[in-house]
Amino acid sequence: MDDTTRIELEAAAFRALLHHLMEKRPDVQNIDLMNLGGFCRNCLSRWYQEAANAKGIPMTKDEAREIVYGMPYADWVAQTQTEADAVKKAAFDVAFAENVGPKP
Template sequence: MPTVDTNTKTDALDALPDAVAAEAFRRLVRHLQHRHDAQNIDLMGLSGFCRNCLADWIRDAGFDGDKEAARELIHGMPSVQWKATRQSPATEEQLARMQESVAKNAKADAE
């Protein structure tokens, strides 16, 4: 089981070879492209991240493209097309779950 060194804030993920991490990331993205029934709002409500977060994270990691290019890479199509063909309107319940989840992210980030 991976351990976290609280003195250096590193964990076993840092020792994972980049090629392995990259392959796992690509598999995750392709899985999410296939499972468009998993709405971003539901991903946010459950896990505190969504496809758009992944697009932001690749930009933070050094992707040269702009926000739209990053989203197109993650969605597998332009985001305007994604929204028109894959995204349904969020319900009040979904929005509430997302707000609770985002609050958990903020709390974890503060620790």
Template sequence: MTEPRSDRADPLDMLPDAVAAAAFRRLVRHLRHRHDAQNIELMGLAGFCRNCLADWILDAGYDGDKGAARELIHGMPMDQWKATRQSEATAEQLERMQASVAKNAPDLR
């Protein structure tokens, strides 16, 4: 796989904000529906999870705090999510997550 060229504009930046926002909302709603896809599994496969999305909206200027951002993404308070949706992570899941996160570029903005 080749790295994207840094001297060229990223076509993603040309995507209209309304289109990007609609796609983001669809992704979040999909993740809410697929609560069987655990955050630890998302981290192990893709290096990000629902909590990352909450952090990213904070980084993008969301006015709420971390708890409000997570509630927005999860569709419920974090305590409720953990009690009803989150299972205990296995050692294998944690290992896979650490390896996956190590592959993340330092800054994908």
């Protein structure tokens, strides 16, 4: 497979993932994604921002989050996010440390 085709397929898969998270499963909480998969929507937006910045494209955290969430982050939180219990929060702290690093 040539590089152009590979990149097009990777981009299509990424768009499908975003669509799935935005349209089909907005109910899936970030904490559950992080606890089970080691990443969440915020990770995706950070990776997107880092890729843009590496290409010399200025992008803020908020701009990247709006791409991944399909709306401003604060709106998504208000519409979709639920409070996590203590068990999920403790698991999140472990998953975050293992997959992202120490909390700032």
